[in-house]
Structures are given as C-alpha cells and as structure tokens.
Amino acid sequence: MLPLFENEKVLLIVRKHWFVMARTAILFFVLLFAPVIGSFLFPYVKTAIPEDLLYAGTNFFVSLYFAAISAFLFFEWMDYYLDTWIITSRRIIDIEQQGLFSRHVAEIPLSRVQDITIEVNGILETLLRFGTIRIQTAGERDFFIHDVPHLQELKNTILSQVETRQTEGPKEGPAAREYPSP
Structure with a gap:
C-alpha cells in the first residue's frame, strides 16, 4: 500500500467496471471453443502425415494453445484487478x-x-x-x-x-x- x-x-x-473483464472473458470462451469446432472439421481433412504423428502433434499444439489463452486471461485479469x-x-x-x-x-x-x-x-x-x-x-x-x-x-x-x-x-x-x- x-x-x-x-x-x-x-x-x-x-x-x-466488471463489464471490462466480461468482454475479455467472452473472447476467452470463444477462443476456448475454437479447437472443439476445429475437431469436428478435422476428420474431413485428408493428409499425408501418419496418423500417430498427427495425433501427437495435435495434442501438443492444442495443449500449447490452451496454455497461451490461459496466460492471456491471467494477464488481462491482472491488468483489470491491479489498475x-x-x-x-x-x-x-x-x-x-x-x-x-x-x-x-x-x-x-x-x-x-x-x-x-x-x-x-x-x-x-x-x-x-x-x-x-x-x-x-x-x-x-x-x-x-x-x-x-x-x-x-x-x-x-x-x-x-x-x-x-x-x-x-x-x-x-x-x-x-x-x-x-x-
């Protein structure tokens, strides 16, 4: 202090005002569900990459994606709360x-x-x-x-x-x- x-x-x-953080939360949830929507479209994509490598790569990038948007939410909340x-x-x-x-x-x-x-x-x-x-x-x-x-x-x-x-x-x-x- x-x-x-x-x-x-x-x-x-x-x-x-709480609405400032609510705008960020809405964006967070949209970004959170983007991979879910992508997973429904994924089976229709044909690739030359072996299936096990594709599965491992997908898991890695989805985990990285969720870590990035979680960090984004944390920094936005910190900015909201500490201002x-x-x-x-x-x-x-x-x-x-x-x-x-x-x-x-x-x-x-x-x-x-x-x-x-x-x-x-x-x-x-x-x-x-x-x-x-x-x-x-x-x-x-x-x-x-x-x-x-x-x-x-x-x-x-x-x-x-x-x-x-x-x-x-x-x-x-x-x-x-x-x-x-x-």
Missing part, C-alpha cells in the same frame, strides 16, 4: 499495472483539481452505468479515469473533498509546504 500523509484518509478505492484509483482526503492516486513486473503510479493533489467531467459513450455504458471521468487540473494535462462505475458518486466525492480543501486551506504535505520568506 502507498504511504499516506499525516491525517490523510482513504475515501474510495475504484477499479474498472486502481485511490481517492484520499488530499489526492487522487492512479496505479496502472503495465505488464507483469512494471507499474506506473501518478497522483494529483486535490488542490490542483479545477473541473470534473463525466463521459458516457454508447448504449452499453449507459445501460450498465459506467464511463470515463475527466479531471482537469491547473497547469497539467487532463487526468482520465476510464471505464469506472458509480460515476456520479465518484465525482461528488472528489468535488466535496476539493471544496473541503479550499475552505480549510492546505495542510501538511508536499503541495502545502510553507517556506520562510527571504
């Missing part, structure tokens, strides 16, 4: 898994948040109530949280913390350090 500043509280931990956004009382932390042993962590202090926009594109996103949140910040590029559920709750939580930070003023932390005047 990431270290928190003094008096900083975790408010929300957000992951992508998280943590909303705290002081900042937004984006943790993006990039491959097996690499991750990218970015954070935005709430004092830099200027505007939040919700984007819902398409009928599936509308029906399943998920989409993208775009956070505009002062002096930096926009920050996107893609394919997340509970958009309005997430937006309201962030905006209420931004408002709280503005009324209370900055507290200790990297964005609120005070330096002595010269």
